[in-house]
Amino acid sequence: VYMSGADVTSSVPALESDLYCGCFRDAGNRVRDLPHQAPYSYLSQIGCVRYCKSQGYDFAGIQWVQQCWCGNTGGSQGTSLTCFYVDRDNDGNTEKCSANGEGACYDGSNDCECGGADGNTLFRTSQAVSCPATIPPTDDYMGCKIDSINRDLPVLGSASSSAVAECKTICSDIGFTYCAFQLGKQCFCGNSYGNYGSASRNSKCNSLYENSVYWSGAAVAPVADLESNLYCGCYTDITGQRDLDHQAPHSDLGQKACIHYCRTKSYDFAGLQLGSECWCGNNGGTHGVATSSSCDMGD
Numbered sequence: 001v002y003m004s005g006a007d008v009t010s011s012v013p014a015l016e017s018d019l020y021c022g023c024f025r026d027a028g029n030r031v032r033d034l035p036h037q038a039p040y041s042y043l044s045q046i047g048c049v050r051y052c053k054s055q056g057y058d059f060a061g062i063q064w065v066q067q068c069w070c071g072n073t074g075g076s077q078g079t080s081l082t083c084f085y086v087d088r089d090n091d092g093n094t095e096k097c098s099a100n101g102e103g104a105c106y107d108g109s110n111d112c113e114c115g116g117a118d119g120n121t122l123f124r125t126s127q128a129v130s131c132p133a134t135i136p137p138t139d140d141y142m143g144c145k146i147d148s149i150n151r152d153l154p155v156l157g158s159a160s161s162s163a164v165a166e167c168k169t170i171c172s173d174i175g176f177t178y179c180a181f182q183l184g185k186q187c188f189c190g191n192s193y194g195n196y197g198s199a200s201r202n203s204k205c206n207s208l209y210e211n212s213v214y215w216s217g218a219a220v221a222p223v224a225d226l227e228s229n230l231y232c233g234c235y236t237d238i239t240g241q242r243d244l245d246h247q248a249p250h251s252d253l254g255q256k257a258c259i260h261y262c263r264t265k266s267y268d269f270a271g272l273q274l275g276s277e278c279w280c281g282n283n284g285g286t287h288g289v290a291t292s293s294s295c296d297m298g299d
Contacts, residue, residue, distance in 0.1 A: 019049060021122040021131035023083035023115075024075045026063060034061045034071030034120060043068040045123070053125035061120030064194075069120060075132025080119035116192050118142060140168070142178065142213040144205035146196035152211060153180045153190030156254030161187035164214060170250050171216040174260040180211035189216070189257065230259065234295035236287040237273060244271045244281030253278045 026033040038051050045062055052060035052070035059074030115121045124131055145152060157170040157179065164179075167187035171179035176189035184206055193213045199205055204212045237243045248261050255272060262270035262280035269284030 016127045018127065019123045019125065021059075021074065021124055022134055023080050024061070024120050024122045024132065025077040025080040026061070026069070026118050026120050031077075032069070032071070033077050034059060034069035034074060036070040038068035038070065040068065041066045045121070049123045049125055058125055058129045060123045060125055061115065063115035063118075063120050065114040067115070074120070074122050074124070079134050080116065083114070083116050083119045083121045116194070118194060140215040140217070141204065142193065142215060144199040145180070145194050145211045145213050146199055147180070147182065147188075147209040147211045148196055149209075151188055151190075152193055152195050153178060153188035153213070155189040155256045155260065157187035157189045157257050158185075158250060158252040159187075159254070160185050160252045164212070166250075168214055168216045170253070170257070173250070173264070174253075174257055175264045176216055176260070178213055179216045180213045182206070182211050183208060189260075232269075232284065234290045235271070235285045236290040236294075237271070237279075238287055241287075242279065242281070243286050244269055244279035244284060246280040248278035248280065250278065251276045 024033060034057075036052075036055070036057065038048065040047075040051070042065070043051060043062075048062055048068035049060045051068060055070055057070035058072045059070065061069045061071075061074065063069055122132075147153075153176075155174075155176065157167060157174070161167045161170065161181070164181050167179045167181050170187055171177075171189035174189060177191050178189070178193050180188040180190070180193065182188065188211065193211070199210050206212065235243060244267075246262075246265065246267065248258065250257075250261070252275075253261060253272075258272055258278035259270045261278060265280055267280035268282045269280065271279045271281075271284065273279060
């Protein structure tokens with residue numbers, strides 16, 4: 001045990017309860033919602049709130065697990081849904097993050113928000129300060145983010161999307177909060193972004209393995225991950241007597257995107273056909289099994 005060097009002529013006041021405000025957006029290297037970063041990494045939620053309070057700030061925010069930010073205008077850029085998700089082991093998949101050590105969570109639990117890429121888990125430092133209103137983001141562009149072969153946004157929305165607006169609609173329709181537009185045609189969907197960091201530019205990007213990331217407009221909680229082993233096989237379909245009778249309004253959906261779309265519309269089955277069509281229904285397989293080569297040919 002060591003003396004910390006702090007002036008201990010008076011005790012540190014206890015923090016009030018109910019200081020948590022929510023998950024709020026931060027525009028990262030463009031304009032910070034909370035502009036002052038603590039000089040320490042991996043502060044607990046309580047440690048971050050105490051630090052910001054000691055510096056005279058009204059708000060404290062945990063971001064990307066290890067960063068503590070302080071400011072007086074928390075929540076100025078709208079809400080976010082990234083704070084529960086982080087790629088802890090760099091495998092390309094986002095997981096719910098847990099506390100780093102006993103007492104890290106403000107509420108005393110061992111399973112709490114740790115902030116995401118460009119998202120602050122926001123606390124007020126005193127009950128005398130009001131939490132910001134929970135409003136949608138003030139604009140929909142999240143920045144230019146680095147991508148990888150293990151995609152930052154893991155679900156292929158479309159390989160031939162014609163515009164950002166179409167990409168946003170696809171990702172919103174299948175229940176994802178964010179979309180990424182790449183190479184002027186590729187559309188990817190996900191509930192978090194920024195696992196590989198920001199690109200060097202602040203402007204919109206359009207290169208290989210660089211994503212222009214946008215809020216999709218979905219005002220929903222993150223869609224659940226798909227279970228494994230959902231594939232059923234190759235089945236016959238007949239024009240005019242469709243096995244799956246609802247066609248998605250989007251072309252070139254990836255397999256996961258098609259399944260997510262049909263699930264959001266409460267259908268039991270999803271089917272890809274002709275390489276670009278996604279069909280949904282509740283009576284899959286009514287015309288019998290087809291040869292696997294039929295599906296390989298896109299029939």
